Amino acid sequence: MSNRIGTLQRKTAETDIKVTVNLDGTGQANVKTGNGVLDHFIAQLARHGSIDIDLAAKGDYLITGWHHTTEDAAICLGRALREAIGDGVGIRRMGHALVPLDEALAQVAVDFSGRGYGVVELGISDGRVGDLPGDLIRHFLQTLAVEARITLHAKVLTGVNAHHRAEATFKALARALSDAVTLDPRRAGQAPSTKGTISG
Numbered sequence: 001m002s003n004r005i006g007t008l009q010r011k012t013a014e015t016d017i018k019v020t021v022n023l024d025g026t027g028q029a030n031v032k033t034g035n036g037v038l039d040h041f042i043a044q045l046a047r048h049g050s051i052d053i054d055l056a057a058k059g060d061y062l063i064t065g066w067h068h069t070t071e072d073a074a075i076c077l078g079r080a081l082r083e084a085i086g087d088g089v090g091i092r093r094m095g096h097a098l099v100p101l102d103e104a105l106a107q108v109a110v111d112f113s114g115r116g117y118g119v120v121e122l123g124i125s126d127g128r129v130g131d132l133p134g135d136l137i138r139h140f141l142q143t144l145a146v147e148a149r150i151t152l153h154a155k156v157l158t159g160v161n162a163h164h165r166a167e168a169t170f171k172a173l174a175r176a177l178s179d180a181v182t183l184d185p186r187r188a189g190q191a192p193s194t195k196g197t198i199s200g
Contacts, residue, residue, distance in 0.1 A: 006083030025052025037130035049174035078147025095179030104159030118145035
């Protein structure tokens with residue numbers, strides 16, 4: 001399978017976002033959302049997932065805060081990821097990872113099932129990571145799962161520092177995604193489902 005690339009441009013009254021995802025990249029990230037913490041976490045998906053991500057976002061955050069920009073970045077990234085995976089022929093489909101970051105330990109499992117669903121337990125909903133509200137990090141991950149049409153379970157098992165909890169989760173998600181989209185030579189030409197499709 002070649003050219004596993006997804007590209008999307010979406011403009012609304014609240015945001016203007018362009019994103020390209022290359023599943024067969026080398027972990028390069030060029031992310032500019034206006035929020036350094038969000039940029040940092042999306043860059044973790046690229047680096048540790050060996051997925052190239054180019055994402056530029058302009059939003060109304062100076063007026064309304066970070067909700068619209070964060071949510072719409074997740075929508076666009078999820079849709080581009082879904083486009084890149086296409087019919088998923090030959091992929092492993094499922095992946096999981098357990099990743100530590102100092103005192104934090106995050107567990108993530110994903111399934112390119114065609115059914116978008118996210119269960120995210122970070123333990124930082126009431127706090128902040130930099131200038132990004134903790135609950136927006138949960139919302140970003142759930143929105144990404146829905147728009148990419150993947151099943152996502154993410155849970156921080158232990159941790160004190162909110163940044164560590166969030167970053168360990170993004171790194172674990174990256175590793176799980178990398179595992180799930182890897183081509184399995186034993187499944188060449190086959191959809192990874194007894195239904196014959198992962199389109200939903």
